[in-house]
Amino acid sequence: MLTTNNPSAMITFSAPLLRSIPLTHDVTQFDFSLEGQSVEYKAGQFFMLQLEDAQGKASRAYSVSSAPSEKLFFSLCVKILPDGRASQFLANFKPGDSAKFMAPFGHFFMTDSKKDVAMIATGTGLAPFMSMLPTLFEQGFEGKIDLYFGVRHEADLFYVDELRAFEAAHPNFRAHVTLSQPPDSWTRLKGRVTDYLNELDYSNIQVYICGNGDMVKGVKDFMQEKGVTKEDLHWEQFTAL
Numbered sequence: 001m002l003t004t005n006n007p008s009a010m011i012t013f014s015a016p017l018l019r020s021i022p023l024t025h026d027v028t029q030f031d032f033s034l035e036g037q038s039v040e041y042k043a044g045q046f047f048m049l050q051l052e053d054a055q056g057k058a059s060r061a062y063s064v065s066s067a068p069s070e071k072l073f074f075s076l077c078v079k080i081l082p083d084g085r086a087s088q089f090l091a092n093f094k095p096g097d098s099a100k101f102m103a104p105f106g107h108f109f110m111t112d113s114k115k116d117v118a119m120i121a122t123g124t125g126l127a128p129f130m131s132m133l134p135t136l137f138e139q140g141f142e143g144k145i146d147l148y149f150g151v152r153h154e155a156d157l158f159y160v161d162e163l164r165a166f167e168a169a170h171p172n173f174r175a176h177v178t179l180s181q182p183p184d185s186w187t188r189l190k191g192r193v194t195d196y197l198n199e200l201d202y203s204n205i206q207v208y209i210c211g212n213g214d215m216v217k218g219v220k221d222f223m224q225e226k227g228v229t230k231e232d233l234h235w236e237q238f239t240a241l
């Protein structure tokens with residue numbers, strides 16, 4: 001069930017699209033204006049897009065991929081499905097077009113734990129981490145932060161320059177980017193994100209997982225076997241399977 005953690009803070013608002021930025025062949029970043037709005041949300045939470053098309057009304061959840069400290073706009077990072085209602089609705093949006101949202105929703109946000117952080121993402125599951133990472137840096141978080149980001153092909157990669165810039169600016173952050181179907185020329189990490197999780201120190205860790213259902217379930221089971229407690233295990237699942 002999709003729930004808001006603070007019903008009194010939830011609002012419905014219209015936001016004009018500022019710009020859309022293609023990130024890959026099928027992932028686009030949409031920046032919506034927050035001017036004149038005061039939406040309180042935490043890094044990692046999602047907004048519900050309320051859409052209306054020829055089939056009628058529908059709503060879809062999208063994790064915010066910009067930091068809450070950004071007061072002028074918020075970003076979504078959306079996989080555009082050829083037959084997807086909401087993703088096609090967004091793909092046809094032009095700057096100035098307004099979309100309706102309800103926000104904020106979800107319990108996938110950082111606790112105030114000082115333990116080291118492991119973030120595990122596949123595909124657009126990277127979105128909430130692009131909100132959490134700058135927020136942790138702004139807060140001066142001193143523990144180690146390891147992000148594992150997996151996609152299939154090189155052409156599916158996005159935000160890698162941003163992740164490398166975070167690494168350069170914050171010595172406590174490492175991004176481990178892996179391709180499950182790399183080209184012969186690929187010299188970096190290969191395989192699934194789960195192939196690399198044994199290298200973490202499980203004595204002092206909080207874990208955040210986001211992506212498709214199979215990956216989330218697999219990593220959750222793995223973390224439980226490693227002894228990660230319920231309080232230290234957080235996940236957001238984008239698809240039912």
Ligand SMILES: Cc1cc2nc3c(=O)[nH]c(=O)nc-3n(C[C@H](O)[C@H](O)[C@H](O)COP(=O)(O)OP(=O)(O)OC[C@H]3O[C@@H](n4cnc5c(N)ncnc54)[C@H](O)[C@@H]3O)c2cc1C
Pocket residue numbers: 046060061062063064076077078079080081083084085086087088106124127128236237238239
């Ligand atoms: C809490 C939460 C946060 C989410 N955040 C994001 C986000 O940040 N970015 C994002 O892109 N999505 C996110 N999603 C998924 C999003 O809500 C939609 O389900 C997704 O965009 C598809 O909606 P649609 O209307 O375009 O497709 P639909 O019309 O609902 O589906 C079209 C077809 O595509 C299939 N399909 C649905 N999802 C996928 C998929 N991911 N890959 C392949 N096939 C699929 C369906 O089974 C169907 O056959 C999130 C979901 C949840 C629950």
